[in-house]
Amino acid sequence: MGEALGGLRRTMMCGKPRETNVGEKITLMGWVQRNRRLGGLNFIDLRDITGIMQVVFGEEINKEAFVKAQAVRPEYCIAVTGEVVKRQDPNTNMETGLVEIKCESIKILSESETPPIYIKENLDAAESIRLKYRYLDLRRPDMQNIFMIRSKTSKAVRDYLDLNGFLELETPMLTKSTPEGARDYLVPSRNYPGMFYALPQSPQIFKQLLMVSGFDKYYQIVKCFRDEDLRANRQPEFTQIDLEMSFVEADDIMAVNEGLVAHVFKEVINHEIKLPIRRMTFKDAIEKYGSDKPDLRFGMEITNLSEEAKAIDFKVFSDALSNGGSVRALCLKGGASMGRKDIDRLGEFVKTYKAKGLAYIILKDDEIKSPIAKFLKEEEMNAIIAKMGAEKGDIILIVADKDSVVFQSLGALRLELSKKFELVKDKSEFNFCWITEFAQFEYNEEEGRYHAAHHPFTMPMDEDMHLLESDPGSVRSKAYDLVLNGEELGGGSVRIHEADVQERMFRALGFTTEEAYERFGFLLEAFKFGPPPHGGLAFGLDRMVMFLAGTENIKDVIAFPKNQNAYCNLSQAPNVADAKQIEELGLMINTTKEV
Amino acid sequence: MGEALGGLRRTMMCGKPRETNVGEKITLMGWVQRNRRLGGLNFIDLRDITGIMQVVFGEEINKEAFVKAQAVRPEYCIAVTGEVVKRQDPNTNMETGLVEIKCESIKILSESETPPIYIKENLDAAESIRLKYRYLDLRRPDMQNIFMIRSKTSKAVRDYLDLNGFLELETPMLTKSTPEGARDYLVPSRNYPGMFYALPQSPQIFKQLLMVSGFDKYYQIVKCFRDEDLRANRQPEFTQIDLEMSFVEADDIMAVNEGLVAHVFKEVINHEIKLPIRRMTFKDAIEKYGSDKPDLRFGMEITNLSEEAKAIDFKVFSDALSNGGSVRALCLKGGASMGRKDIDRLGEFVKTYKAKGLAYIILKDDEIKSPIAKFLKEEEMNAIIAKMGAEKGDIILIVADKDSVVFQSLGALRLELSKKFELVKDKSEFNFCWITEFAQFEYNEEEGRYHAAHHPFTMPMDEDMHLLESDPGSVRSKAYDLVLNGEELGGGSVRIHEADVQERMFRALGFTTEEAYERFGFLLEAFKFGPPPHGGLAFGLDRMVMFLAGTENIKDVIAFPKNQNAYCNLSQAPNVADAKQIEELGLMINTTKEV
Incomplete structure (x- = not known):
């Protein structure tokens, strides 16, 4: 059962009434945190995303409302109208604790069964229950705070990049499988049965094409996909802040990006990052800290x-x-x-x-x-x-x-x-560092050939260009990672735009021209038509929000995450599909496959 | 071949030099529009996203640069440095036409083969060629202008919604197949072979869950997917401006959204929309214009x-x-x-x-x-x-x-x-209209039952609630569409939040409770826990940009669109997938299926 609003308008949010509002008649709407009986009165703590307000019901205040309030249980959604008055028993732990509402009328907008998890901060409930009832888990104030931080973060990123002349451009989700890298999620095609699209692991190739198109500065906050076994803090779909610039060198890209991070940390949590961010070569990082993402706290x-x-x-x-x-x-x-x-x-x-x-x-x-x-x-x-x-x-x-x-x-x-030994003394410290001069190649002993450490379009350092053939193992690249407290926050590189360098690179990787085309055909084709010098970077938005919100669990910063098996406890995805549809896609389920 | 920037920095964009810059030494980078020989000099028109600048090379100016410039052909990417001087032959058709650069040095950053399409406005080339060489098609100034408009549109939408208290929240891409509506794109699961995720047709259910979570105001600019046969102006993936609000009625939602549209049209193309936007009932629209999206121009x-x-x-x-x-x-x-x-x-x-x-x-x-x-x-x-x-x-x-x-x-x-008969006299007119009071149900003669005209969570009008059982055909709903020049720009509704109304709705649609759960289980489950009154709307961003950019082809407003067969001429997606990966997904290709 539930009542319609019937023209009733909310006039204030629950977290807002203050002493200056005393005497005003207001209407609040929200969820019942608790409903106590005390001294012949009912006290309902009413909650919305902004906070909690105490609402008092009494026979003397309004009898009908008082009677109705008896039936109200936690997580009912209600609307109340009444006067703001000073509280006799001020609660200085609450922002609204100096006032309360004397309720003159109440509407029960909808009822609630007893929720399977408590709607409170620092909940200690099994993850599977939290994920199954995610909509209740997300009612908890600490979770709501995280998503307000996430929203603010995206806004701050966009504002900064817009101000710096970046265009927001969208790249396709239904695209071609990438030949190197992690496993792609595939999407069967109905028009071409037996053929597949792939969901992008990153918009890398498309953003480089946008540079070839002359868009000069591109950014996108975009979903990316990897069908990998999920380690802690990995999700099958994650969000990247992706950007690319033309006619620049590494210093320009790093300057824009540290400006971006400084803007975001200032806007979202009022933290000042001192610029420029220190830089450390890959070699130094390994020798001093045994890691390319050293924790310098x-x-x-x-x-x-x-x-x-x-x-x-x-x-x-x-x-x-x-x-x-x-x-x-x-x-x-x-x-x-x-x-x-x-x-x-x-x-x-x-x-x-x-x-x-x-x-x-x-x-x-x-x-x-x-x-x-x-x-x-x-x-x-x-x-x-x-x-x-x-x-x-x-x-x-x-x-x-x-x-x-x-x-x-x-x-x-x-x-x-x-x-x-708790060597990190200041838990609130944000210690940023650029790692630069990465190795261009990693030697793969199994395959007996060099692999691109970053990707095959990464530009070698000018100083090492002459070593591409003679000593590939010691060639350093124009790649850079931004590391925060021992975690990689983002990374990128200057890309190769010179056809001859690209050819030398492919040779160093052991590809014939034909093989290179097979793998990267449409980008190489594009590079025949005057590609500009360009480079870029991608941040993990989820990880950035984890830092800003102070949580170490990636599931806390994704509204509807999957579990470790890439399963959604809430929607029960993946699930069976319609047999007719599978047939239309030119597919059959391999029933001999163990499930 | 190509030269590295080698520390050279761009100091100005091509479209920017003016008479006030005369005497300044500047460095421009961009693409060669043309290279003419005239009176012993070379004149290169240099293009970037901001415009075109004339650059002069001569033996007297700088011999080395002059010699190098001879070899430069259209679409080479170059950097030039020189002094801004007044043009002897001012060209008032170009914004930069009063000045030119006397080139003292030139770097050829990369060469170009002869492009297969002309880089010019109003190109008349076959669509398949334009799509295959999309990166060149996107170099054309009219295309670049469209994507600047698109980027500005997204920014204006976000700024307005942020200012109005909306949170940007992300909903999942790998989700569960929806039981009614268009055909889903499926994504096979590796962890659960033979099972599938679906790509979302819209975030409808998740945004309603976010309201149940108490997020109050949600928005997202989000990719949606429909595996339908492509009519003109449909794409398999498209972008929606999606929003939802709690504790509101239809008027509140319509007010926010017409404010949004007015802000966007003002910011992006400086067009004033007179508010409030007129409203017309569905019945009137049909009777007067024979359409629920009447062209009122x-x-x-x-x-x-x-x-x-x-x-x-x-x-x-x-x-x-x-x-x-x-x-x-x-x-x-x-x-x-x-x-x-x-x-x-x-x-x-x-x-x-x-x-x-x-x-x-x-x-x-x-x-x-x-x-x-x-x-x-x-x-x-x-x-x-x-x-x-x-x-x-x-x-x-x-x-x-x-x-x-x-x-x-x-x-x-x-x-x-x-x-x-060209009855639309003013082609620049934007004639907006809300269509309201839609029919709640459409009778499906084949199935002999009512279908939800909008979706089964749409709230009936209070006045017609009593007719739900007795005369469903005449029940009107709290749904509304925003129509512009005869096209649907967006649409939405107030949703049902009362359990009893929802049950009556399902009965009217001929569903048993069990069937309803099968179809909409996790949303109905969520509705047991105090759902707030809520409603929302979704705009087609692609269509909005088509209006703002003045193009009638949806492919013009999507950077990398698919053709009518949902095929990408550029990346050649969809394509074959790795046999091992298909096996891991528990699938087999049905080779008897005609391709």
Whole structure:
């Protein structure tokens, strides 16, 4: 049952009445948070997206409303009209807590069954229930706040880019499967049975085509799709802030984008980002932090002990060095208090990153404890301690292996220790950094060929152009990532616009011209007609909102997310399709396939 | 081949230099429109998205640049640096026509093959070629202008809705197939082989859920999908401006939306729409214009001659009347000059709308010509002429049939005549009208049941609520369309939020509760928990941009459109998919299906 509005108009939102409104007659509409009986009166807390207002019902105020209010239960949707009065028992925890409404009339707009989850902040309910009843989960004030932040973020992005001359242009959703990259979602075609569209993993090729078209500056906030097994914080559909510019170099693109991020953080959460954002080369990031997305909110850099280890007669060190690897270490301040078990656990931890083990040196107040002490002369031990800047109370953690293993394991260990020992002191800090000069290629040992680290249209650095043929492994590219607190917020590159460079690139990747055309045909075709120098960047909007809203769960920032199996508990998608429609698409269900 | 920018920066756009810039040294970048040799000099017209600038090369100005410029051909992408000087031969047709650049240096950023289409306004090339080389088609100034208009339109929509308290919220693209409506595009699931997501035809259900969640005001500019055979001006993916509001009635929604349209037309093309926009009931629209999207830029309303026809002894008239139909007519001013062939053609035309024929009365200067004159007494003829307000030189065109045929055929005839006789005098006029009080139900004769004319959540008018069971055919709904120059620009409705009304609605549609749940389960489930009164509207963004840009082809306003077979000539989508991937999806291609 429910009543029609019947011409009744809302005159104020629930979170707005203040002492200055005392004496005014207002109409509020919203949901019943609770309905208490106290001293012969009924008190309803009425909630909408702006806040909560206390509404009082009494026989003396209005008998009909008072009687009707008895039947009202949580999450009923109601309209109330009455006078704003001062509260006898002010509640300073509520923004509206100094006033209340004396209710003269009430309409029950709709009733509610008992909701299966509580409509309150910091709900601790099973995810599957929250997702199934997402519309109730989204009634919770903390969730509503997140989506107000998300909406503000999109607006701030658009305002900034519009002001900077970017055009919002839409690229197609039904497009062609991309040959490299993640798995595409396919969409069967009815006009061409047995053929498929693909949903875009990004508008990369189309935005480059828009540059070829002369649109100069493009942006789009756009859905992208990847049919991958979902790790935590991945969703099959996600939203990208995608942009591209012509007649620019990397510095121009980075300047626009740090301006964008600064504008967004200022507008949405009033946080000032100091510009320019610091830059770090990929090489430095790996060597100091063992990661291309270093968390710079704390120090504990990786230190190279290879020089000090040279003379040490310890097989693990000497093997690593003679195989072209290195010996590197972290120094954890105050880590000397760690027990044996904890240290063993860290040893197991680095083994998951293929390190053979973890050597350590504990600087106790009165002694130095280390399983490798017996291999070290006193001056060798002292040299290591000095290089690490270690003091009494610290622990030094050492990995010796080939470089890739050393960096991966120490990089991961550094993050693990920061969690365990809460090395990030200021949780509200936003530590931004550009990572630049990425490697152009990654060598794929299985295939015995180089792959594009970014994508095959990324421009090599001018300084390294001459190495494309002779030493591809050391070519750096004009790619850049924006990293925030150890997470990649966005990334992009300057693209190749010169036909001859593009050809050299394909050769370096081991493609014949024919193969290159097969894979990237329509972009290469377009590049025959005067492509401009161009480049761009894409941010993950979902991740940006996670930072702005202070949540670590991507499902919190997507209104209707899928679960880990890419299933929607609310709508029960995916689901069976009409047999006739499947036939029209020229498809059959493979019933032998295990479901 | 191509040159790198190498640190060179663009300092101005091509369309910007003016006399006030004379003496400045500037760098422009863009595409070569043409390269002429004249009097020992080279003149290059350089184009970017802002306009065209003349650049002069000469041996005296800079020899190296002059030599390099010889090799430059149309659509090469170049950068030029030089001084702005006054033109000896000012060209007042160009905004930059009073000045030119004396080129001191030129970089050829990239070369171009001879483009397969001309880069010029009002191109007359085959659509398939334009779509295949879309990136060149989009270089044409008239196309670039359209997409600047489109971008401005989106921005104006967002600014207005943001200012009016709407949140931009995203709804999912991978969702559940909708049981009524057009054919969905399906997306096979890998996690649930043999199951499918559907791409949304509109975010209707999700936006209603957002209202249940208490988001109060939602909007989104969003891609929607329909796998239908493409008529002219339909695309498989299109963009909707979608919005929904809570605690409102139809007037509130219409007020916000006409404010939106007025803001957009003012911001984008500086056109003032006089508010409020006139309203017309569905019944009036049908009776006067034979259409629920009447073109009101010209009159020529349908006139009911049934009263006049009653006494006339003419079988066609009397049959129509005795079968419950009517006799109605149009009067075309000045139409008496039409020849016999033209009139016969109009007769054929109305037959395509199932009319049995077209009677006519021609008011020549000296006589009245009419095949039905013999059936009419003089006073009967005079009564008809008087009712029609016809004068010498006019023609009266009459259809007698059951009402639906009369309205359809005369409505179509009215539009046909307006084209033929150019009845729309002011081509720049934007004539808006709200159509209201739509029929709630349409009777489906095949199925022998009522269908929802809008959708099954549309609220009936309060005045007609009592007729839901007794006379569903005459129930009017709280639905409204915004019509512009005879096209539907947008439409929406107030939704049902009362459980009991919803149940009555389903009964009227012939659904059991179980069937209703099967079709609309998760929305109905949500409605158990205090849904607010709510309603909304959706505009077709593509169509809105067509009006703002003055084009009648939807492909002109979509950057990368599909052709009539939903095929993309540029990317060659749809295309074959990887056999392994098809298998992972639990599908097989039905090879017996004709391709």
